[in-house]
Amino acid sequence: MITLTEENYIKAIYHLGKYGKDMVNTNAIADALNTKASSVTDMVKKLSEKDYLNYKKYQGVLLTEKGKHIAVNIVRKHRLWEVFLVDKLNFTWDEVHEVAEHLEHIKSEKLINELDAFLEFPTHDPHGDPIPDKDGNFKNIEKITLFQSIVGVTYKCVGVKDTSSNFLKYLDSNSIGLGTSIEVIHKEPFDNSVKIKRDTIDMVVSQNVAKNLYVKKL
């Protein structure tokens, strides 16, 4: 049996280790889970014991295949529930994360597979993140941040990096959402702000915004 707390650790470690092959360190995990490094050390030993990850003292941890499998399944559940909340229950994209954080721990194969079917097998969640299928497979769409974009090119918004309520509400209030077309007009070297044309409207977004908005060439 795997506990809710163990699941949260595994998911956090998965997200922290997603890019790059190097080990995930204690402080990063403590930070992600709002807990203390000493607590992480304790838990990491237990997870290693249970074979969800490999732990090397003072070095960090790496999920095993077993651990990755658990993690991807939790991510699948999290994102499917988010789709459900937005598509069926009138939640906005800034409201879903907190509730999905709890729903992702409900354990029922049938529940999640039927939910998947009920939602007609969505491939992406409300924030543009890919949804793993029943076997854990998914493909990341090629995307860059608006920060990495090129002047003169038109892009489509395909995701957000920061999923905080604050950022999502900012985007809402500026009529930017998934699918929105964005033409890059100018990139200001001084403060790295980006001038874009959204529909017919010109607007300037800060470096912070540009770095948290994923776009794809049209």
Place this chain on the structure above:
Amino acid sequence: MITLTEENYIKAIYHLGKYGKDMVNTNAIADALNTKASSVTDMVKKLSEKDYLNYKKYQGVLLTEKGKHIAVNIVRKHRLWEVFLVDKLNFTWDEVHEVAEHLEHIKSEKLINELDAFLEFPTHDPHGDPIPDKDGNFKNIEKITLFQSIVGVTYKCVGVKDTSSNFLKYLDSNSIGLGTSIEVIHKEPFDNSVKIKRDTIDMVVSQNVAKNLYVKKL
């Protein structure tokens, strides 16, 4: 903040105390929750401290209004999720209870009220039990057990007392479900079995079955 364990105790006490005004005793609670009497004593002290119930040493407990409110809200969530599972996700009535047992603890006002609306404000769950509305109000339909029925009268099946998978599957295999018409042909004094006519078919059900099937005069 109320913990998952506390919620389960409160719900169990609510169901045990539903009929009759007398106090719920320690062993009954321990039994319902598959735990030990000593654990119940501990928890009951804590719940009393938090004002969810009144506890009199060696006498038993009674939920306060605050406790009842919590309980009814959990029951509401439990039953709405059961409807969702059956109506939208192709669960059968014998599969829903276990999953709903977990879903009932998800804390989000918006979630449950939107779910209620999405399901078009159902009044009863898949087992015929009434669903409290947003304010905790619900009405029990007048019903008796088949055991209490009268020979010669035709009834409609409106609920089940035992919601175990075994019993529900037995009913399925005998084509008895909510809404099924049942005419009482004979009540056998020797073993309290009941001979009924379901559609055009005569069949005999045991005392055990008769005591767990709720019916209503047509």
Place this chain on the structure above:
DNA sequence: AAAAAAATTTAGACAAGCCTAAAAATTATT
């Protein structure tokens, strides 16, 4: 009204997760 049986509470212990403070190891700086 005792004595016996049953129900309930108390005492003491344990696992899971968390914390703070101190010790040890690693990494960065001089």
Place this chain on the structure above:
DNA sequence: AATAATTTTTAGGCTTGTCTAAATTTTTTT
């Protein structure tokens, strides 16, 4: 290469919810 700073682990303790065994109270039986 030595010292300083940072990171990580260890040690010891706390809370929640559980358990077993023993003590106490209530209820039932004689």
